[in-house]
Amino acid sequence: MQKDDERLVHSRGEEFLQVFKKGAEFTQDLLRENERLRYRLLELEKCQLVGEAAPASELTKLSERIADLEREKQEILDRIKQVEEENQDFAARYIEIEDENNNLANLYIASYQLHSTLDFKEVLQIITEIIINLIGAEEFAILLLDEKSDELQAVSTEGVERSEIPVVRLGKGIIGGVAQSGESHFAADCDAYERDFNAPMVCIPLKIKEHVIGVLAIYKLLMQKKEFAAVDYELFTLLAGHAATAIFSSRLYSDSERKLSTIQGFIDLLTK
Amino acid sequence: MSDYNVLIVEDSPTMRQLIAFALKRIRGVRIVEANDGVDGLKKLSSERFDLILTDINMPIMDGLKLVSLVRNDANYKAIPIVVITTEGAQEDRERALALGANDYITKPIQPTKILDVAKGLLRIV
Numbered sequence: 001m002q003k004d005d006e007r008l009v010h011s012r013g014e015e016f017l018q019v020f021k022k023g024a025e026f027t028q029d030l031l032r033e034n035e036r037l038r039y040r041l042l043e044l045e046k047c048q049l050v051g052e053a054a055p056a057s058e059l060t061k062l063s064e065r066i067a068d069l070e071r072e073k074q075e076i077l078d079r080i081k082q083v084e085e086e087n088q089d090f091a092a093r094y095i096e097i098e099d100e101n102n103n104l105a106n107l108y109i110a111s112y113q114l115h116s117t118l119d120f121k122e123v124l125q126i127i128t129e130i131i132i133n134l135i136g137a138e139e140f141a142i143l144l145l146d147e148k149s150d151e152l153q154a155v156s157t158e159g160v161e162r163s164e165i166p167v168v169r170l171g172k173g174i175i176g177g178v179a180q181s182g183e184s185h186f187a188a189d190c191d192a193y194e195r196d197f198n199a200p201m202v203c204i205p206l207k208i209k210e211h212v213i214g215v216l217a218i219y220k221l222l223m224q225k226k227e228f229a230a231v232d233y234e235l236f237t238l239l240a241g242h243a244a245t246a247i248f249s250s251r252l253y254s255d256s257e258r259k260l261s262t263i264q265g266f267i268d269l270l271t272k
Numbered sequence: 273m274s275d276y277n278v279l280i281v282e283d284s285p286t287m288r289q290l291i292a293f294a295l296k297r298i299r300g301v302r303i304v305e306a307n308d309g310v311d312g313l314k315k316l317s318s319e320r321f322d323l324i325l326t327d328i329n330m331p332i333m334d335g336l337k338l339v340s341l342v343r344n345d346a347n348y349k350a351i352p353i354v355v356i357t358t359e360g361a362q363e364d365r366e367r368a369l370a371l372g373a374n375d376y377i378t379k380p381i382q383p384t385k386i387l388d389v390a391k392g393l394l395r396i397v
Contacts, residue, residue, distance in 0.1 A: 102383040105293050113286045129286040132358060136380030224360030224378045 103231040106134055107238055114246040118253040123246045124156040127216075127239065132158065135232055136225035137218045139195070141165045142206075144214035144247070145179055152179055152215060159220065166197055178203040179212050184236060190227055195219050202228075204236045206244035213244050275300030276394050277319065281312035281326040281338060282356070287381065291325055291356065294383035295390055309333025313341065321351055323393055325386070328357040328368070336371055343372030352393035356381070 113126045124142060131137045139159030143152040152175060154165035171180040175198065178185050185203040187193045193201045200217035207213065216239060278301055282288045292303045304321070306312035308330040316324075324342065328335040335355055342348045352374040357364070365376045375389045 098384065102294070105383065106290060106381070109286065109289050109293055113289065126286060129284045133284065133287045133290065133379050133381050138358070222358055222360055222379065225380060 103234065106231065107234060110134060110235065110238060111242045114242045115249075117246075118250050120247070120250040120254050123243075123250045126246070127243050128156060128158050130235070130239065130243075131216070131218070132222075135218075135235055136222045137202075137220065138222050139220035140200075140216065140218040142214065142216055143168065143175065143179075144206075145170065145212060152176065155214075160197075164197060165217075168198070174199045174203055175215055175217055178205050179215050181205075182207050182210060182212050184240070186228075190221065202236070204240050206247065207240055208244050208248055213248055216243070274302035276322045277302050277304065278323045278325065278390070279304050279306060279312060279315055279321045281306045281309060281324065281330070281335065283307055283327065283330040287327065287356075290381050290383070291386060294381075294386045295325075297383075297387055298390065298394070298396060309335065309338035309341075312338055316342070316348055321348075323390060324351055324353045325356055325390070326353065328355060328359055328364070336368060339368065339371045339373050354386075354389055354393065356386070 110130045113130070114123065117123060117126070127142060131140055137158070140157070141154045141160065141162070142156040143165065144155050145152050150170040152168040152170065154162050156162075157165060168175040168179075170176050174185050182205045184205065185200070187199075187201045190201060195201075197217075197219070200219050201221070202216075202218040204216040204218075205212045206215060216236075276298065278295055280288050280291050280295075280303060282291065282305070288305045292305070295301055295303060304315050304319070306315050309326075310333045312324070312326065313333075315321075324338075326335040326338055335357070339353050339355065342351060342353060349372075353372065354375045354377060355368045355373045356377045356379065357368075358379045359365075360378045368376050374393055377385055377389060
């Protein structure tokens with residue numbers, strides 16, 4: 001009985017010891033787990049600190065990058081604006097050059113036509129065509145100077161009868177004055193101008209260098225032509241020179257042809 | 273081989289040359305010149321044209337008669353016609369357009385205007 005009790009006590013002691021050991025092991029496990037969690041907590045706190053610090057510097061960097069990009073964008077926009085302005089300038093310049101090109105082509109054709117013949121009547125016809133088609137005049141006259149009598153007389157007219165154009169003495173009135181001075185005359189206001197054969201709207205001297213051989217007198221423009229364009233003044237200058245040369249050459253040629261034919265007549269008479 | 277055949281009917285050689293010079297800016301254009309309406313019709317009968325530019329005041333046959341004849345001929349009636357003239361009155365313009373002209377340009381000649389009208393009628397962008 002006593003042995004049984006001792007065995008029981010011993011057994012219970014063993015059980016208690018086992019439970020105690022397990023409790024000790026469990027406590028050890030808990031302590032380890034506690035240590036691990038504390039370490040983890042420390043790590044997390046550390047990470048959080050790093051995490052909070054990183055966006056602040058990144059944000060600064062990003063802000064700077066945004067500012068840089070904004071600056072670049074503004075520069076690009078300014079450049080685009082500048083290029084657009086340059087394009088507009090180029091477009092305007094292109095139109096100007098195109099106009100200039102057209103004017104030069106017209107002037108070239110006019111001068112080419114003027115020197116394409118040595119026939120006096122044909123030269124007058126070409127001058128007339130140029131004045132109508134390129135300048136846009138409706139009524140005008142070409143007057144040539146007779147150096148013997150110092151008088152200007154119409155040799156060709158358009159829109160008016162030749163008999164209506166007065167014979168003008170050199171130095172007299174606007175026509176005579178232009179022929180004497182060699183300076184062009186333009187009426188102050190084309191719209192207000194009223195036809196006066198002695199005082200044309202425009203009077204251009206036909207001159208070879210400084211030697212005036214006649215004048216071109218314009219009395220009326222075509223109804224659709226309201227005012228003179230810049231190219232018209234260039235045409236007037238061209239007419240002043242080239243037309244005069246063409247008239248002079250054709251007259252000289254006609255005279256020499258006539259003389260040649262007279263001489264040929266004499267030769268034929270003597271030799272036959 | 274030219275892309276466009278253009279007939280210029282005009283009695284003034286200077287004017288013909290001015291128009292031709294303006295039209296030569298169009299790539300592939302071939303220009304045929306006629307002295308008056310009758311000469312123009314003769315040239316029309318011998319080849320195909322894509323555009324006609326004509327003056328009004330011409331000897332033998334004037335431009336308006338030419339416009340009328342071209343528009344009443346089944347072979348040519350589709351050809352666009354541009355009248356280039358000194359006549360600036362509105363009634364002259366209306367008369368030419370009523371007869372069948374596609375456009376009406378007044379002198380003094382403006383090459384850019386001729387070029388724009390020709391390009392439009394030839395459908396050149």
